[in-house]
Amino acid sequence: MTRKIWSRLSHGHDRERNAARAWAAEHAENLDAWGNAVDPVLWREGGEFARALADRVRPRMEALAAMGVDLGGGGGVELLYLLTRIVRPALALETGVAAGWSTAAMLAAMRANGTGRLMSSDFPFFRLANPERYIGYVVPNDLRSRWSLRTKGDRRNLEEFLSPDTMVDLVHYDSDKTRAGREFFLRRVRPHLTGRHVMVMDDIQDNLVFREHAERQSLFRVFAYEGKYIGVTGSGLRAVERR
Numbered sequence: 081m082t083r084k085i086w087s088r089l090s091h092g093h094d095r096e097r098n099a100a101r102a103w104a105a106e107h108a109e110n111l112d113a114w115g116n117a118v119d120p121v122l123w124r125e126g127g128e129f130a131r132a133l134a135d136r137v138r139p140r141m142e143a144l145a146a147m148g149v150d151l152g153g154g155g156g157v158e159l160l161y162l163l164t165r166i167v168r169p170a171l172a173l174e175t176g177v178a179a180g181w182s183t184a185a186m187l188a189a190m191r192a193n194g195t196g197r198l199m200s201s202d203f204p205f206f207r208l209a210n211p212e213r214y215i216g217y218v219v220p221n222d223l224r225s226r227w228s229l230r231t232k233g234d235r236r237n238l239e240e241f242l243s244p245d246t247m248v249d250l251v252h253y254d255s256d257k258t259r260a261g262r263e264f265f266l267r268r269v270r271p272h273l274t275g276r277h278v279m280v281m282d283d284i285q286d287n288l289v290f291r292e293h294a295e296r297q298s299l300f301r302v303f304a305y306e307g308k309y310i311g312v313t314g315s316g317l318r319a320v321e322r323r
C-alpha cells in the first residue's frame with residue numbers, strides 16, 4: 081500500500097517535471113542574444129566581472145577540491161549582474177547563497193551603481209564541518225558592506241527580512257526548488273514587491289510553479305542555462321527591455 085502511494089506520488093512528480101522541462105524548452109530564448117540586445121555594454125561588463133571572479137577564486141576552489149570539498153557553481157551570474165545594473169535596486173532579496181556566485185554578481189553591480197543593499201537567505205547545506213563558513217565563500221570582502229546574510233532557512237529568514245514596510249525591487253530565487261518552497265516564497269514576497277520589480281527564478285524545469293506564475297504576468301522570459309532553465313518576470317521587466 082505504502083509502495084503504491086509512493087509510486088503514484090513519484091510518477092506525479094515525474095510527470096510534472098517532464099511537463100515543466102518541455103514548457104521551459106518551448107519558451108527558452110538565448111540568454112546571450114537577449115543580454116546583448118538589452119544593453120551590450122552592461123552585458124559585456126557582467127561577463128568580464130564573471131570571468132574575473134572565477135579567475136580570482138580558482139586557486140582557492142582548486143585547493144578545496146583537492147580536500148574533497150566541492151562548493152558548486154553559480155547560476156545566471158551575468159544575468160543577475162545586468163539586471164542589478166539596470167534596475168538599480170534600492171533593496172534586493174535572494175534565496176540560496178551557497179558559494180555565493182549570484183550574491184557576488186549582485187553586490188558587484190550595486191557597487192558599480194553606487195547604491196543598493198542585498199538581503200540573502202540560506203541555510204548551511206554543505207556536508208562539511210562548520211558549513212556556515214563556506215556560505216558566500218566567493219564573495220569578495222570588499223563587496224560585503226552592502227550585504228545582510230541570514231542562515232536559518234527561508235521561512236525564518238524571510239520573517240526577519242520582510243517587515244511590513246520592506247519593499248524590494250529585485251528578487252532572485254535559488255533555494256528550495258520544491259513546489260511547496262516556491263509557492264510559499266511567491267506568496268510571502270508578493271506584498272513586498274515594488275511596481276518596478278524584476279524576479280529571477282532558477283531551475284524552473286523542476287516543477288510547474290514558474291509556469292503557473294508566469295502565465296498570470298503580462299511578460300516573462302525563459303533562458304536556457306547550462307542544461308537548466310532560468311525564468312524572469314516582474315512589472316519592471318518591460319522597462320528593462322525598453323532601454
Ligand SMILES: C[S@@+](CC[C@H](N)C(=O)[O-])C[C@H]1O[C@@H](n2cnc3c(N)ncnc32)[C@H](O)[C@@H]1O
Nearest residue numbers: 154155176178180181182202203205233234255
Ligand atoms: C543552488 S544553491 C545556490 C547557488 C547560488 N545562488 C550561487 O549562485 O552560487 C542552493 C542553496 O539554497 C539553499 N537552500 C535550500 N533550501 C533552502 C531553504 N529552505 N532555505 C534557505 N536556503 C535553502 C541550499 O543550502 C544552497 O545553499
